Amino acid sequence: MHSNTKFWLLIALLVATSWAPSSARAVAQAGQGPKMASIGPLAFGPDGTLFAADNQGAAIVALDLGAQATGGAPGAKGLDALDEKLAALLGTGAREISITDLAVHPKTRQAYVSVMRGQGAGAVPTLFRIDGTGKIDLVSLSSLKFQSVELPNPPAANATGRQNPRSNVITDMGFADGRLWVAGLSNEEFASKLRAIPYPFTNVDRGTSVEIYHGNHRQLETRSPVNAFVPYTIDNKPYLLAGYTCTPLVKFPIADLKPGDKVRGTTIGEFGAGNRVLDMIVYRKGNQEFLLSTNNSRGVMKIPTNTFASATPITTPVETETGGVPFEKVTSMNGIEQMDKLDDQNVIVLARATSGSINLQVLPLP
Amino acid sequence: MPVRLFWVVALASTLAGAASCSRSSDSSAAPAISLATPDGGAPAYVALTGLPATAVRTLEQAHLTPEQWTSVLRVAVSAEAPPMLGDYAVVDDIVRFTPLFPFDQGRQYHVRFEPSRLPGGGADAGAVIEATVGRPASTAVPSTVVARVYPSGDVVPENLLRMYVEFSAPMGRKSGVEYISLLDHQGKEIPGAVLPLDYEFWSPDHTRFTVFFDPGRVKKGILPNVQMGRPLEKRRSVTLVISREWLDANGLPLKEEFRRVLRVGPTDLDPLDTAAWRIQPPAAGSRDGVAVTFPESLDHGLLMRALGVNRDGKEVEGAIEVDQNETRWTFTPTTPWRAGTYQLLALDILEDLAGNQIGRAFEVDNFDTVDKGPNPQTITIPFRVH
Numbered sequence: 230m231h232s233n234t235k236f237w238l239l240i241a242l243l244v245a246t247s248w249a250p251s252s253a254r255a256v257a258q259a260g261q262g263p264k265m266a267s268i269g270p271l272a273f274g275p276d277g278t279l280f281a282a283d284n285q286g287a288a289i290v291a292l293d294l295g296a297q298a299t300g301g302a303p304g305a306k307g308l309d310a311l312d313e314k315l316a317a318l319l320g321t322g323a324r325e326i327s328i329t330d331l332a333v334h335p336k337t338r339q340a341y342v343s344v345m346r347g348q349g350a351g352a353v354p355t356l357f358r359i360d361g362t363g364k365i366d367l368v369s370l371s372s373l374k375f376q377s378v379e380l381p382n383p384p385a386a387n388a389t390g391r392q393n394p395r396s397n398v399i400t401d402m403g404f405a406d407g408r409l410w411v412a413g414l415s416n417e418e419f420a421s422k423l424r425a426i427p428y429p430f431t432n433v434d435r436g437t438s439v440e441i442y443h444g445n446h447r448q449l450e451t452r453s454p455v456n457a458f459v460p461y462t463i464d465n466k467p468y469l470l471a472g473y474t475c476t477p478l479v480k481f482p483i484a485d486l487k488p489g490d491k492v493r494g495t496t497i498g499e500f501g502a503g504n505r506v507l508d509m510i511v512y513r514k515g516n517q518e519f520l521l522s523t524n525n526s527r528g529v530m531k532i533p534t535n536t537f538a539s540a541t542p543i544t545t546p547v548e549t550e551t552g553g554v555p556f557e558k559v560t561s562m563n564g565i566e567q568m569d570k571l572d573d574q575n576v577i578v579l580a581r582a583t584s585g586s587i588n589l590q591v592l593p594l595p
Numbered sequence: 596m597p598v599r600l601f602w603v604v605a606l607a608s609t610l611a612g613a614a615s616c617s618r619s620s621d622s623s624a625a626p627a628i629s630l631a632t633p634d635g636g637a638p639a640y641v642a643l644t645g646l647p648a649t650a651v652r653t654l655e656q657a658h659l660t661p662e663q664w665t666s667v668l669r670v671a672v673s674a675e676a677p678p679m680l681g682d683y684a685v686v687d688d689i690v691r692f693t694p695l696f697p698f699d700q701g702r703q704y705h706v707r708f709e710p711s712r713l714p715g716g717g718a719d720a721g722a723v724i725e726a727t728v729g730r731p732a733s734t735a736v737p738s739t740v741v742a743r744v745y746p747s748g749d750v751v752p753e754n755l756l757r758m759y760v761e762f763s764a765p766m767g768r769k770s771g772v773e774y775i776s777l778l779d780h781q782g783k784e785i786p787g788a789v790l791p792l793d794y795e796f797w798s799p800d801h802t803r804f805t806v807f808f809d810p811g812r813v814k815k816g817i818l819p820n821v822q823m824g825r826p827l828e829k830r831r832s833v834t835l836v837i838s839r840e841w842l843d844a845n846g847l848p849l850k851e852e853f854r855r856v857l858r859v860g861p862t863d864l865d866p867l868d869t870a871a872w873r874i875q876p877p878a879a880g881s882r883d884g885v886a887v888t889f890p891e892s893l894d895h896g897l898l899m900r901a902l903g904v905n906r907d908g909k910e911v912e913g914a915i916e917v918d919q920n921e922t923r924w925t926f927t928p929t930t931p932w933r934a935g936t937y938q939l940l941a942l943d944i945l946e947d948l949a950g951n952q953i954g955r956a957f958e959v960d961n962f963d964t965v966d967k968g969p970n971p972q973t974i975t976i977p978f979r980v981h
Contacts, residue, residue, distance in 0.1 A: 284795065317676035320694045321702065327768065346696055348767045350801075350844035353696060367680055367695075383900065384971050386940040387926075388912060390900025394798030416796040416805040417896040418944060419756065454792070474792070505792070 257430040263290045263375040268354035269329025269343040272402035272409065274428065277336055280409055281343060282399035283354070283377075289399070289411065291428060292356075293374040298334060302361030305333065305340035305577055305591065312587040314365065315357060319346045328587060331567040331579050340569075340577055340589070341368070359589065378430040383415070404428075405460030406467050406483050412455045423455070423469070423486060457506040459520070463538045470537075472506030472522060478553065480537060497540035498553035501527050510570045512594050521576065521595070523565040531595050532556040559595045570594075628706045628726035630698070631691075638697050639730060641670050641706055643690035650713050655685045657714040666712045668692055674705045674725075701732030739764040739843040741853035744835065745895035746948050748920035749856075752863040753829045756950035756957065758806040759896055760837065765801040765844040770794060774841035775806055777827075778834040785833070801844060805896070827859040863891070863949040866956045869941060874978045879934040884916070884925035885978065887939060892921040894946045901945040904928070905938040905975075932980045939978060942971040 267285035274280065279292040308314060312323040319326060327345045334341065340359045345352050356368040383395045399413040408425040458471040460483075467483040471494065478498035485492045500522075509522045511534065520532040536554050543553050564581040571577040571591055580588050626645040633639075646654075659667070665678040670692050672679065681694040698704060706728055710720035745759040760771065770793040777785045789806055796805040827833055837853040871890045877883040885904065895917060904911040904926050913928035943953040950957035953974060 285799070287799075314677060317672050318680050320670075320672060320679035320681075320696055320704070321699050322672065325699070345768065348769055348842065349846050350765055350767075352768055384942060384944070385900035386903030386942050386973070387900060387915060388910060389915060390903070393900045394800070394803045394896065395900065396797060396799050398794040398796065400794065414792070414794060414796075416798065416803075417894075419807060419950060474790075 257376060257378045259374075259376045261374050262371040263292070263373065263377055265290060265354045265370065267329075267345060267352070268356060269345070270399060270402050271330040271332040271341060271343050272404055273332050273335050273341075274404045274409070275335055277334060278428070279332070279334075279341060280402055280404070280428075281356075282402060282411070284396070284398055287380045287397060288377050289380070289402070289409070289426065289430075290375050290377040291409075291430065292370075294334075294368065295373065297358070297366075297368050297373070298337060298339075301337075301339060301358065301364060301366065304338045304361035305359050305571060305589075306361055306363035307577070307591045308359065308363050308365075308589045310586045311342070311579070311589040315342070315344055318357075318365065318367065319344070319355065321346060323586065324348075328567075328579060331569055331577065331589075333569040333571055333577060338572055340571075342579075342589075376428075376430045378426060383417075400455070401457045403458060403460050403469075405469070410458070410460070410469065412458055412471070414454045419454070423458075423471075423481075425486065457509050457522070459509045459511055461511055461520075461534070461537075470509070470511075470520065472509060474505045476500040476504040476506060476524065476527070477543070478520075478522075478532070495540075496543040496553065497537060498532065498556070499543060499551055500524070500530060500556065501551050507566055508568050510568060510576065512570055512576070513573070514594055519594075521559075521568070523562070523568055523578075527558075529559040529562040529565055529595075530556045531559050562592065562595065626708060626710070626721070626724055628708060628724060628728065630704075630728035630730070632730070638693055640691045640693040641668070641704075641728060643668055643692075643708055644688075646688065646690065648688070650710075650716070651685060651688045651690075653714045654690065659683070659714070663712075664692075667709060669705075669707045669709075670694070671705050672702065674707075676705075679704075698730050700730045703727050703729040733845065733847075735845060735847060737839070737843075737847045737850045739766070739847065740850050741837055744853075744855060746892050746921060747895075748892050750858045750860040751827065752861065752947075752949045753827050753859050754862050754864070754949045754957070755827060756808055756946075756948065757894065758808075758835075760804045760806060762802050762804075762843070766797070766804070767801070767842045767844055767846065768795055768797075769842065770796065771804045771806070771837075771841055774838040776836045776838075778836060779828070780831040780833070782834070788827075803896075827857075829859050829861060832856050832858050863947060863951060864956055866951050867893075867945060867947060867953040869953060869974055869976055872976070874939060874976065876978045876980050877932050879980050880931050882928060882931050884927040885932075885937075885939075887924045887926075888919075889922050889924075891947055893924075894948065895921050897945050898924055901942040901971075902926075903940045905940055906933075906935070911937065934980055936977050936979050939976040941974045941976065943974060944971045 265283045265286055267283050268281050270282050272280045277294060277298055279294055281290050281292060283290055312326060312328060316323045316326045325348055329343045329345060332341050342357045342359065344355045344357060346355055347353060356370060358366045358368055380397055395415055395417045397413050397415055399411055401412045403410050408427050411424045411426065454474050455471045456474055458469050461468045461470045469481045469483060471479045471481065473479060477496045478500065479494035479496050481492055481494045504524050504527045507523045507525055509520060511518065511520055518534045520534055521529065523529045532554060540554050565578045566581055567579040568576050574593060575591050576594050578590050578592060580590050582588055626643060629642050631640050631642045664683040668690060669678045670681065671677060679694055681692050684691045706726045708724040710716055713720055740763045742761045742763045772789055772793055775789055777788045779785050788808060790808060792807065835855045835857060839849040839852045841849055873888045875886045877885050898917045898921060899915060902924055904913065911928055913926050916925045941953060946952050
């Protein structure tokens with residue numbers, strides 16, 4: 230997921246405030262063989278640059294896949310028990326790996342899967358490519374050219390506070406309007422912040438505080454997390470569509486997402502409590518366009534987008550379970566944890582089977 | 596380099612006797628599979644020894660592809676699994692397979708040598724040899740424990756938003772949500788109390804995990820709260836249980852289950868008011884700490900970074916201590932205080948146990964309120980040192 234048709238979660242990636250100007254800019258680096266402590270989420274840029282979040286290393290890396298993006302059969306084929314197959318290649322058991330994301334290359338349509346090998350102190354980031362015949366190839370990270378940008382230190386009123394146990398969890402990334410958009414959470418603030426990073430990386434902006442009215446929560450939700458987002462165009466203007474915890478759908482005009490400005494998103498849908506969005510894509514079928522979202526407790530939802538421009542903003546409490554723009558549940562898709570648009574007819578997903586194993590499946594767009 | 600060979604279990608058979616003897620570089624050797632663990636910390640590798648000299652020379656010059664190598668010598672997590680990734684080499688007449696990542700401790704690996712797939716090998720090259728090799732399991736015993744849980748006090752507000760669980764040693768990567776439960780006063784598990792965000796809310800050193808309670812259950816009037824009630828009931832007790840199944844950084848469970856009983860106090864809906872804080876200024880010339888006391892417990896994580904001391908616009912260096920159930924913050928400077936005015940700095944992101952911030956309650960039903968910007972605002976509170 231997390232391609233340019235997807236959302237991410239941002240957890241308060243705050244920069245230092247005016248009385249700590251020395252840390253107000255993040256550091257950008259370039260070279261070969263990025264030193265990554267972790268990998269995932271992923272997002273492709275339109276030219277095939279693969280952006281990978283390194284939450285443990287508090288950085289985002291732009292990978293030039295070079296020759297490793299060539300060869301192999303175009304497209305991607307589904308594979309049952311993908312977790313067991315990847316674990317076997319890595320010389321371990323399925324319980325010892327974590328598949329952290331899935332993204333489709335915009336040109337070859339091959340699938341890339343980020344994997345952490347190990348659950349403990351020695352866990353290592355790895356990246357695999359799956360082609361149209363189902364062949365799995367390890368992408369050698371050490372031979373890739375890269376640019377990386379460190380995320381800014383947390384805001385702190387004292388020196389030791391800037392090295393304190395706060396950490397960021399990047400939850401989703403997407404490329405739109407020439408910039409990489411990053412969403413995330415922090416382990417100390419119940420906050421949501423979208424951050425835009427121009428590519429090539431030069432600096433990380435101050436982020437944009439994103440505020441919505443949450444129909445089910447009767448209040449402004451500046452401090453509620455964005456779980457996933459996807460770039461989207463309404464009336465020829467670029468927007469981000471964001472899925473929040475418990476589970477409003479919110480649109481933001483990108484033109485308004487300027488560093489330091491305050492933005493109020495417009496809530497156009499309310500998809501139920503006790504739920505969060507895991508992933509989103511936009512696709513077209515026939516003459517109609519849809520948003521497809523997969524959720525941790527409410528399954529997969531198919532949402533026509535033709536009402537998004539004119540949808541009545543939700544500004545009062547929603548007393549019912551759901552509200553706003555209409556949607557239908559896709560009951561044929563179950564256990565979907567990650568997804569990306571494979572081509573004009575198909576979506577590729579990571580689906581958890583009842584056995585607990587994770588299957589890579591290619592499914593027709595619903 | 597000295598190498599120890601061990602853990603070999605030959606499952607099937609040796610090469611055909613006459614052929615192997617006549618072609619071996621060592622007439623007493625037969626092909627054999629073992630796991631070698633070099634001294635000095637170099638990674639363990641699978642060693643295929645006893646190959647005929649001609650086979651060794653051929654392998655050295657053949658420049659096999661990875662696929663060809665795996666057809667000759669296949670190392671995998673099981674007989675049915677695909678071969679694992681790694682490098683092949685011929686060193687000192689020994690074929691080595693070094694895995695891309697070190698062999699797991701305690702895991703058994705299946706190795707298969709197929710002589711007929713050697714370059715120039717044929718049907719009479721010899722019988723297949725299979726073996727199971729592995730590194731010994733760790734003998735470490737569980738020792739990591741829950742060191743402390745914040746908030747420290749026994750009473751928490753009904754709308755508690757966050758807890759920090761600190762461990763005595765680094766933990767594994769997994770989110771802890773599935774290992775944390777809350778029991779009600781009757782010992783029954785409270786479903787859905789903890790926010791099911793399976794993100795890795797770890798501190799960078801993996802010794803502190805943050806638990807968020809479901810705001811949908813905490814906030815007033817919203818649907819899940821109406822339907823299910825708050826997870827904590829006022830005037831009752833709840834028991835926090837942390838399962839020992841949660842694995843530490845060495846893959847070991849905790850030494851013991853952790854339990855702590857908390858009493859549930861009144862709902863806290865009020866924003867922090869800095870006017871209610873009490874500052875006890877130290878004496879000039881001393882390095883005594885300046886203590887700030889609050890009328891309620893505040894969030895431990897935020898207390899460690901959202902407060903600081905300035906003088907003349909410059910940050911004062913020093914150490915921070917938080918105690919008395921997070922109602923007291925003490926700053927001890929590295930150099931003695933000078934007479935004059937200092938400023939206590941407070942970021943408005945500082946929160947109490949219910950997520951109320953300075954000047955802003957967690958539950959604000961005010962649609963028109965707009966933050967001043969994306970970054971925290973700083974409140975300055977002067978104090979004089981005499």
